[in-house]
Amino acid sequence: MVKLTIDGKAIESKEGKTIIQAASDNNIVIPTLCYNEELTPTGSCRVCVVEVIADGVSTLVSSCDTPVKEGIEVYTNSENAIKARKYAIQMLYSQNSEAPAIRALAGKYNITEKLPVEESECIGCGRCYKVCSEVVERKCIDMSVGGLSNMNEKLSVKWNFDNCIACGACAYVCPTHAVSIHDEDGVRTMITPNAKHEFSMKKCSDCGKYYAPNVQIEWMKEKTGLSDDKFDRCMDCR
Amino acid sequence: MEDYNIFASRVVTKNEPLAPGHRACIGCGEVLAMRLAAKAFNKNTIVVNATGCMEIIASQVPYNSWRLPWIHTLFENAAAVASGIESAIKVLSRKNRIPEEEIHVVALGGDGATVDIGIQALSGAFERGHNITYICFDNEAYMNTGIQRSSATPFGASTTTSPAGKKSIGQSTWKKDTPSIMVAHNIPYVATACPSYPFDLMEKIEKALSTNGPSYIHIFSVCPTGWRTKSDLAIRLGRLAVETGVFPLYEVENGVYKMNKIETELKPLSLYTKPQGRFKHLNDDQLSAIEARIHSEYEALKEKCELTQVREDM
Ligand SMILES: Cc1ncc(C[n+]2csc(CCOP(=O)(O)OP(=O)(O)O)c2C)c(N)n1
Numbered sequence: 100m101v102k103l104t105i106d107g108k109a110i111e112s113k114e115g116k117t118i119i120q121a122a123s124d125n126n127i128v129i130p131t132l133c134y135n136e137e138l139t140p141t142g143s144c145r146v147c148v149v150e151v152i153a154d155g156v157s158t159l160v161s162s163c164d165t166p167v168k169e170g171i172e173v174y175t176n177s178e179n180a181i182k183a184r185k186y187a188i189q190m191l192y193s194q195n196s197e198a199p200a201i202r203a204l205a206g207k208y209n210i211t212e213k214l215p216v217e218e219s220e221c222i223g224c225g226r227c228y229k230v231c232s233e234v235v236e237r238k239c240i241d242m243s244v245g246g247l248s249n250m251n252e253k254l255s256v257k258w259n260f261d262n263c264i265a266c267g268a269c270a271y272v273c274p275t276h277a278v279s280i281h282d283e284d285g286v287r288t289m290i291t292p293n294a295k296h297e298f299s300m301k302k303c304s305d306c307g308k309y310y311a312p313n314v315q316i317e318w319m320k321e322k323t324g325l326s327d328d329k330f331d332r333c334m335d336c337r
Numbered sequence: 338m339e340d341y342n343i344f345a346s347r348v349v350t351k352n353e354p355l356a357p358g359h360r361a362c363i364g365c366g367e368v369l370a371m372r373l374a375a376k377a378f379n380k381n382t383i384v385v386n387a388t389g390c391m392e393i394i395a396s397q398v399p400y401n402s403w404r405l406p407w408i409h410t411l412f413e414n415a416a417a418v419a420s421g422i423e424s425a426i427k428v429l430s431r432k433n434r435i436p437e438e439e440i441h442v443v444a445l446g447g448d449g450a451t452v453d454i455g456i457q458a459l460s461g462a463f464e465r466g467h468n469i470t471y472i473c474f475d476n477e478a479y480m481n482t483g484i485q486r487s488s489a490t491p492f493g494a495s496t497t498t499s500p501a502g503k504k505s506i507g508q509s510t511w512k513k514d515t516p517s518i519m520v521a522h523n524i525p526y527v528a529t530a531c532p533s534y535p536f537d538l539m540e541k542i543e544k545a546l547s548t549n550g551p552s553y554i555h556i557f558s559v560c561p562t563g564w565r566t567k568s569d570l571a572i573r574l575g576r577l578a579v580e581t582g583v584f585p586l587y588e589v590e591n592g593v594y595k596m597n598k599i600e601t602e603l604k605p606l607s608l609y610t611k612p613q614g615r616f617k618h619l620n621d622d623q624l625s626a627i628e629a630r631i632h633s634e635y636e637a638l639k640e641k642c643e644l645t646q647v648r649e650d651m
Pocket residue numbers: 367388389390391411412413446447448449450451474476478479480481482487
């Protein structure tokens with residue numbers, strides 16, 4: 100066990116936990132954007148920044164990917180932490196002022212002015228990359244640090260649709276809806292920040308509804324080893 | 338609505354603010370709705386719960402299933418208690434007695450607690466503009482006390498106080514349109530949801546909690562016990578309610594209506610009513626008459642979406 104304080108509260112936490120996990124275990128809420136507790140952190144947005152004082156030295160760290168350490172003092176809302184968090188939010192807001200998740204943060208921290216950075220729907224948080232590699236295990240998305248956009252390093256994501264089963268998990272986790280899936284007339288269209296791809300869907304043998312992309316069903320058959328007739332019908336007719 | 342059907346569920350939080358081991362009936366759709374809703378609350382949430390099934394099954398003395406601060410209220414005053422808590426937080430924060438941070442106040446009530454006995458407290462809270470979220474779990478009757486009809490019971494349903502018989506069709510009045518009443522309060526966010534569409538439900542709860550001002554969510558909650566259905570049908574019946582037009586999924590943001598799932602062709606109503614004992618006395622003519630009204634209301638809702646969206650674009 101590691102002993103630390105968060106906002107003055109003495110806490111014990113298991114070694115290896117991140118600051119945000121220790122905070123959450125103690126009902127202390129730190130705002131986040133790129134973090135999803137079921138994925139490993141990318142630490143890219145800096146919204147979760149906190150001030151840490153260790154051996155008298157103060158630093159600002161992202162709490163979602165910084166482990167707890169014996170004796171540290173963590174301040175989630177100190178003047179320095181708030182200043183850094185506001186800057187992180189302002190950066191996000193400058194890139195994408197439409198996404199509800201970003202608008203909510205900007206509203207909470209009274210941010211209305213934008214910095215002179217390029218606007219883009221994708222804010223490079225990396226969640227799509229993480230979900231596809233860690234949960235779906237298809238690894239269709241490449242993530243790289245793509246150039247310096249003014250003052251911030253920005254991650255960029257790129258899809259390889261050959262591997263993709265059009266499950267939409269990346270769309271689900273995307274905090275800005277820069278990735279989305281749309282089903283119409285037997286076709287699932289995936290829209291990503293830099294490409295669009297269409298997948299044909301399978302028709303239910305009972306009611307005739309298109310219910311899932313063919314590639315996804317092929318993949319499920321392969322994974323489960325079940326026979327074709329187990330995948331003939333939609334959820335309602337099964 | 339996006340069909341995130343296989344992997345998205347694995348990235349939903351594993352945190353369960355509503356602990357397992359509660360005493361809801363097998364196959365209860367209402368407690369599933371409450372569990373999903375709770376997953377979308379953050380740790381700074383205070384839950385205010387009117388009496389009814391959801392309060393009874395989660396708080397049998399000396400146990401309590403909630404891992405969040407939770408307060409039980411009377412049948413009629415959840416919204417009033419939530420208003421008081423919200424105001425107290427404001428005052429304590431102004432006086433620096435508690436740290437300044439966002440605390441969500443969520444009131445929960447059944448349909449009886451919400452659309453009947455608690456409606457004046459709720460109307461008052463919304464009119465005063467308290468920053469609270471009110472969630473109504475609508476299982477279409479007073480289930481906790483033995484299936485008495487409420488004003489949310491659908492036309493034709495047999496309940497213990499609207500029994501079907503030789504001279505009675507069962508419930509003789511049309512279901513009260515509560516979401517519209519809430520919209521009429523000019524609050525920023527109103528939505529309908531159903532646990533058969535879990536991602537949509539959780540997204541709406543998150544939206545409601547992050548709304549500044551009052552928000553209202555009306556959740557369709559299948560009750561196998563009170564509806565006289567098999568206990569494995571809650572998800573399917575919820576889906577059928579949406580697909581037949583019985584319970585459309587929509588949200589209203591600042592007066593602008595948006596349907597989350599538009600059916601190009603509504604499924605026949607009988608698919609929904611057949612598996613339910615409460616409707617088994619209805620004949621084909623009666624069902625067609627009910628179906629006709631459901632279809633016309635569905636069209637009216639679609640029109641409302643168009644009209645308010647046009648007004649918004651102007
Ligand atoms: C003033 C008052 N009248 C009656 C009751 C008894 N009572 C407790 S819960 C309940 C019905 C709850 O119905 P609903 O709100 O629809 O919730 P459900 O049990 O169906 O989830 C009643 C009548 C009460 N507690 N207080």
